[in-house]
Amino acid sequence: MPKQGSLLAYTVSRLILALPTLLVLLTVLFLVLRILPGDPISALEAGRRSTRDIAADKARLGLNLPWWVQYPVYLSQVFSGNFGTSLGQIYLGQPVLQVILQKLPATIELATGAMLVATLVGVGTGIIAGSRRDRPPDIVVRLYGSIIWVIPVFWLGLMLQLVFAVGLHWFPPNLRYEPDPVFFPPPSHLTGLYTLDSLLEGRIDKLAISLAHLALPSLTLGLVLSGFFTRTVRANLLRTINSDYVEAARARGIRERYIVYRYAFRNALIPVVTILGLQFAILFAGAVLTERTFSWDGMGTLLLTSIDSRDYPMIQGTVIVYAIIIVAISVVIDVINGFIDPRVRY
Amino acid sequence: MDPMLQVQDLSVHYKTRRGFVRALEELRLDAIQGETVGVVGETGSGKSTLGKAILGILPAGTQVDGKILFRGRDLTQLSNQMYRRLRGEEIALIFQDPMTRLNPLMTIMDHFVEEIRDHESVSADEARRRAREALVSMGIHESRIKNYPHEFSGGMRQRIMIALAIVLKPSLLIADEPTTSLDVIVESQILGILQDLKRAYSMSLLLITHNLGIVAEVCDRVAVLYAGKLVELGPVRDIFRKPLHPYTQGLLSSIIHLETKELHSIEGSPPNMIAPPSGCRFHPRCPYAQSICVERLPPLVEFEPGHFAACHFGDKFL
Numbered sequence: 001m002p003k004q005g006s007l008l009a010y011t012v013s014r015l016i017l018a019l020p021t022l023l024v025l026l027t028v029l030f031l032v033l034r035i036l037p038g039d040p041i042s043a044l045e046a047g048r049r050s051t052r053d054i055a056a057d058k059a060r061l062g063l064n065l066p067w068w069v070q071y072p073v074y075l076s077q078v079f080s081g082n083f084g085t086s087l088g089q090i091y092l093g094q095p096v097l098q099v100i101l102q103k104l105p106a107t108i109e110l111a112t113g114a115m116l117v118a119t120l121v122g123v124g125t126g127i128i129a130g131s132r133r134d135r136p137p138d139i140v141v142r143l144y145g146s147i148i149w150v151i152p153v154f155w156l157g158l159m160l161q162l163v164f165a166v167g168l169h170w171f172p173p174n175l176r177y178e179p180d181p182v183f184f185p186p187p188s189h190l191t192g193l194y195t196l197d198s199l200l201e202g203r204i205d206k207l208a209i210s211l212a213h214l215a216l217p218s219l220t221l222g223l224v225l226s227g228f229f230t231r232t233v234r235a236n237l238l239r240t241i242n243s244d245y246v247e248a249a250r251a252r253g254i255r256e257r258y259i260v261y262r263y264a265f266r267n268a269l270i271p272v273v274t275i276l277g278l279q280f281a282i283l284f285a286g287a288v289l290t291e292r293t294f295s296w297d298g299m300g301t302l303l304l305t306s307i308d309s310r311d312y313p314m315i316q317g318t319v320i321v322y323a324i325i326i327v328a329i330s331v332v333i334d335v336i337n338g339f340i341d342p343r344v345r346y
Numbered sequence: 347m348d349p350m351l352q353v354q355d356l357s358v359h360y361k362t363r364r365g366f367v368r369a370l371e372e373l374r375l376d377a378i379q380g381e382t383v384g385v386v387g388e389t390g391s392g393k394s395t396l397g398k399a400i401l402g403i404l405p406a407g408t409q410v411d412g413k414i415l416f417r418g419r420d421l422t423q424l425s426n427q428m429y430r431r432l433r434g435e436e437i438a439l440i441f442q443d444p445m446t447r448l449n450p451l452m453t454i455m456d457h458f459v460e461e462i463r464d465h466e467s468v469s470a471d472e473a474r475r476r477a478r479e480a481l482v483s484m485g486i487h488e489s490r491i492k493n494y495p496h497e498f499s500g501g502m503r504q505r506i507m508i509a510l511a512i513v514l515k516p517s518l519l520i521a522d523e524p525t526t527s528l529d530v531i532v533e534s535q536i537l538g539i540l541q542d543l544k545r546a547y548s549m550s551l552l553l554i555t556h557n558l559g560i561v562a563e564v565c566d567r568v569a570v571l572y573a574g575k576l577v578e579l580g581p582v583r584d585i586f587r588k589p590l591h592p593y594t595q596g597l598l599s600s601i602i603h604l605e606t607k608e609l610h611s612i613e614g615s616p617p618n619m620i621a622p623p624s625g626c627r628f629h630p631r632c633p634y635a636q637s638i639c640v641e642r643l644p645p646l647v648e649f650e651p652g653h654f655a656a657c658h659f660g661d662k663f664l
C-alpha cells in the first residue's frame with residue numbers, strides 16, 4: 001500500500017467525519033444560545049430594560065419562534081455565512097461576518113505567535129528535563145513547569161509590559177502596530193495578518209514593527225501554555241526512553257543520537273501533538289484576556305465589546321466562528337498525527 | 347578449546363527506591379563456539395538480567411561486578427563506543443516479547459538499513475539488498491519489507507527480530523525466552539530457525555527459557571538459576587538423568603508429574619531479591635534443608651566432570 005495514497009485517503013475521511021462533529025457543536029450552540037431557559041438575550045438585558053422591550057428584540061431576531069422553525073433558519077445562516085447585522089453601537093448595521101473577518105487575523109496572528117512560543121519553550125524544556133531525569137536541569141525545568149502553569153495570564157502580561165515595555169523600552173506596550181503614517185503606514189490589508197502582509201509588500205521594516213508588537217502578547221500567552229507542554233513532553237519522553245523498542249535498539253547497537261531522536265522523541269511526540277492541538281483551540285479563548293491586556297484588536301476584544309453592548313447577533317457569530325475553528329484544528333491535528341504515526345492511517 | 351564467552355563472578359544489583367535488588371550474585375558461565383547453552387529458572391531468577399549484562403544494556407546506575415570475557419576481552423571495561431559496535435555485530439539479543447520491540451513509526455526496511463549502516467559503511471542500496479536477503483531467509487515475503495510492525499503477527503515479528511539479530515552475522519546469539527509469547531506451532535518453527543542458523547553460521551547460542559522441553563531438545567549444556575545464584579551447571583544429559591540440586595530435581599519432577607512444559611509447581615514462592623534468604627537461597631523451599639543450609643552458602647562444586655552444583659548435600663544425590 002503506498003504511503004502517500006493512504007495518507008490522502010485518511011485526510012479525506014477525517015474531513016468527511018468533521019462534518020457531523022461540526023453539526024453537533026452547532027446544535028449545542030443553538031440550544032445554549034436560543035432554546036435553554038436563561039438565553040443570553042434575557043441574561044444580558046435583564047434589569048436594564050423592560051420585559052416588553054426584550055420581547056420586542058427577540059421578535060425582531062426571530063428568537064420567539066418555535067425551535068423547529070428557528071433551527072433550519074439558523075443552520076442556513078451558518079452555512080451561507082449570513083449572521084445578520086450588528087446591533088451594538090460600534091458596528092451598528094454592519095454585517096456580522098464582515099466585522100468578524102476583520103478581527104479574526106489579529107487573533108490568528110496572536111494565537112500562532114503564542115503557539116510558537118509555547119511549542120519551542122515547552123518542547124525544548126521538556127526534552128532537557130526528560131533526558132536528564134532527576135538531575136539539576138530536570139528539577140529546574142519541573143519547577144518552571146509548575147509555576148508558570150498557575151500564573152494568571154493578565155498578571156504575567158502586566159509584568160512583561162512593565163519590564164520590557166515601560167522599563168526597558170525593548171518592545172511597544174500594546175496595540176498591533178504603531179501607525180506612523182508618514183514613514184510606516186500599516187501594511188496593506190491583504191490577509192489581515194500584519195506579519196504576512198509586510199512580507200507580501202516586501203517591507204522588512206514593517207515586518208519588524210509588526211513582530212515587535214506581537215512579541216509581548218505572544219510571550220504572555222505562550223509562556224502560560226508552555227508549562228503544560230513541558231510536563232507533557234517530559235512525561236512522554238520518560239515513557240518512550242524506557243520503552244521496549246528503545247532497549248531493543250540499544251541491543252542492536254544503534255547510535256545513541258538516533259535512538260533519542262527516531263525512537264524516543266518521535267514516539268513521545270504523538271500524544272503531544274494531540275494535546276498541542278487541543279491547547280491551540282483553548283488558546284483562542286485564552287486570547288480574550290491577553291487581547292484586553294495588550295489592547296489587541298481581535299476576536300477576544302470583539303466578543304467582550306459585543307457582550308458589553310448586548311450585540312446578540314455579533315455574540316452568536318463570534319461563538320460560531322470559534323466552533324468552526326476548533327473543528328478545523330482538530331482535523332489538522334488528526335492529519336498531522338496520521339503523517340507521523342502509520343498506525344492511525346488504517 | 348578456549349571458550350568464546352566466559353562470565354566470571356558476575357553480580358548485578360539494580361538500584362531501586364527500596365534498596366538494591368540482587369538480581370545476580372557471583373555467577374559463572376561459559377560457552378564455546380557453536381555450543382548451545384540453556385539458561386533456566388523461574389521468573390525473577392535473573393535470566394534476562396544475565397542477557398542484558400552481557401550486552402551492557404542494563405539501566406544506568408545498576409551495579410555490575412565481575413568479568414564478562416568475550417573472545418578474551420573483558421566487556422565490562424569497554425568504552426561506550428566500542429561496546430555499541432559490538433552489539434549486533436558480535437553479540438545479538440532476541441527478546442521475549444516481539445510485539446513491543448520494533449519502533450512503530452519505522453518500516454521493517456528502515457530498521458534493517460539503520461542497523462546495517464550504523465555498523466558498516468555500505469551504500470543504502472547494498473543495505474537494502476542485505477535487508478531483503480535476511481528477511482527472505484526468515485520466510486517473510488520481500489513485498490512486505492516496506493510494511494510497518496503493526497501489520498505483522500507475533501510469530502512474524504519474532505522472525506523479523508531474528509533477522510535483525512543475525513543480519514550482521516554475530517558469533518554469539520542470546521535468545522531470551524524467544525517463544526514464550528507465541529503459540530506452540532510458531533514456537534517449533536522459531537526453534538527450528540534458531541537451530542538452522544546456529545549450524546549455518548556456527549554461532550554460539552545462549553538460550554534463556556523456562557521450558558525444560560526446549561532445553562532437552564536443543565541445548566548441549568544447561569545452567570540452572572535460582573534467585574540470582576547459579577545452582578547447577580552441566581551437560582543436558584547428565585542433568586536430566588541425575589539432577590544434583592534439589593531445585594533442579596523439583597523442576598524436573600514437575601514436568602514429569604504435570605506433563606506440562608511450564609515450570610512453577612515447586613512449593614513456596616520465589617524469595618525477596620532485596621533481602622534474599624541467608625546461606626543457601628533455596629533453603630525456605632528445600633525439602634532437604636538442614637541448619638547448615640541456613641548458615642552457610644554452599645559453594646559450586648564439580649561433582650562429576652563438567653557437572654557442577656551448589657548444594658551442601660550434592661554428593662548424596664550422585
Ligand SMILES: Nc1ncnc2c1ncn2[C@@H]1O[C@H](COP(=O)(O)OP(=O)(O)O)[C@@H](O)[C@H]1O
Nearest residue numbers: 360367369388389390391392393394395405619
Ligand atoms: N530494571 C530493573 N530495576 C529493578 N529491578 C529489576 C529490573 N529488572 C529486573 N529487576 C529485578 O531483578 C530480578 C531478576 O529479573 P529478571 O532478570 O528479569 O528475571 P527473569 O528474566 O529470570 O524473569 C527480579 O527480581 C526483577 O524484579
Ligand code: SF4
Nearest residue numbers: 626629632639657658
Ligand atoms: S544446600 Fe541445603 S537448602 Fe540448599 S539445596 Fe542443598 S539441601 Fe537444599
Ligand SMILES: [Mg+2]
Nearest residue numbers: 393394395522
Ligand atoms: Mg526474563
